[in-house]
Amino acid sequence: MSIFTSIKMAMRNIKGNKMRALLTMLGIIIGVSSVITLVSIGQGSSQSVSESINDLGTNLLTVNISNTDIPFTLDDVDKVKEIDGVKNVSPVLSGRVTLKNGKTTSTVSFTGSNASYEDVRNLSISNGRFITDIDMDYRQKVVVLGSDTATTLFGRENPVDQKVLVNGESYRVVGVLASKGGSMGQNSDDTVIIPFSTAQRLLGTTHITQFYAQADSQDTINRTMLMIERNLYEVFGDADSYSVANQQDVMDTMSSVNDTMTMLLGGIASISLLVGGIGIMNIMFVSVTERTKEIGIRKSIGAKRKDILLQFLIEAIVLSALGGIIGVGLGLLATKIYTLATGSVAAYSLSVILASFLFSLAVGVIFGVFPANKASKLNPIQALRFE
């Protein structure tokens, strides 16, 4: 008997019992679609994380200062800038502020920093200008708006040179940032940037707890990092008071966390695929028992063991393949819905789609063999007598 005839026969049997076929396939459908959805979302998020970290520039060092007993001042930051191999430094202060323009209010995160911050964080201005050194020196009440914040407060109006209330005080808008999109649960477009000195006054603090240092190039970053660490050790006399983090380290950590998550999700989903396979095996066993008489008839007419084995095996494979195809469709659909609903990115990977489909096929073969073998071994005389 040809394979084609066998597949046609299997399709007929499946069509003859649609509800059961659907329920049998359900495990495979859920398994395949969840593997695809979860892995796509996981890979999408790790991709966007590494992209956003790359956006910051891989020659960026983040310095956090945990010791507040010894004041770390702008002068100290300037000394770091003197170090050979350091291109720029930007002290940062951040928190949340309430903005108000007329009747529109909005609470957003703010960052206080200096003129270098634009370069250090790879920001770009779409309108107006960035903060300048003069703004720093004179503690100017000027503000640069993120693109979303600008739209929220001013709509389609040009916000540059307009007044906005920041925590009740009047600030002048000097520029608007170009849109960068969000990542890691942060929307970098919904933010404002003010001069560092102004931010210190706003928060009533003189300490610096964090600053960015930009190295001349990525090649020398490790040496620069050591130099900064040595400089900080001189200031604090204690290596626990500060930490210097390399962007690459952060990226490696993030992507390894993400990879683990993706593996975990994929693993859990694969288990549901396996459970789906057991479902198929179960139904195939029931089907063999139900069709004992049919097997007897076919054998009496001249079907060989091989023919019966193939018939049931192909039926199991067709079931799991159908389930796999539906699962792939459903998985892509679910991923699409997720990305549309949350605005995040998903990375479809052809290899994952193919792998989960092939896995479902393999599940059909592995779990179809046992029932098919049972069917093929039935004694025709006893099978014919079965009612």
Place this chain on the structure above:
Amino acid sequence: MMVEAIIHMRDLIKQYQMGDTTVTALDHASITVKKGDFVSIVGPSGSGKSTLMNIIGCLDHPDSGEYILEGQTVDKMKDYQLATIRNENIGFIFQNFNLLSRLTAVENVELPLIYRGTKAKERREMAMESLKKVGIADRAGHLPHQLSGGQQQRVAIARALVGEPPILLADEPTGALDSQTSKEIMEVLSQLNQQGHTIILITHDPEVAKMGKRMVRISDGKLSEVGMNEHEYLHIH
């Protein structure tokens, strides 16, 4: 004139173990069936009838003895070889028709050809031809449950015929039919015999058995040819 023997069985023994006792279903059974013959095998239930039929139909092996079918010694063949023998040499006709309920009449008739590897188009033509022979071509597209018992049995006969096997093996073919339909089915079988098909009919009913040209009685696993006189006697009564 020498007519060649299609079936030649000698000293067949088949025993079953039923708990502690051994039941001898066939006890040195011997029979020869010639081409074009119409043999009725009669016997009450428990006489070894079914066992004999299973062995003639190559569904079972004898414990000992010789069975030559169409010149091939089949008593020691492997299961897969027997499957081929069944497919090519035997056309089964069952008491309960044994049609596959999900397949239409013509698809049921095609089944033996599917296992023989015949091409789809040729298969359909042969199946339709076979249905025509038993006078039921107009119901080719019907499912078994849409057909009456007699019609289903005709489809089953068409299925047995389609591969042109040398032997038609009918096991109580009228057992599930009323007397009028039984008569029609027996007529179909008689006609097929007149067209040259060799038929072995197994039944417990002497009325049905007398349709055969020859009658063999089976009791306690032993076969005995029923003499012409007794045959005539059965015809009269």
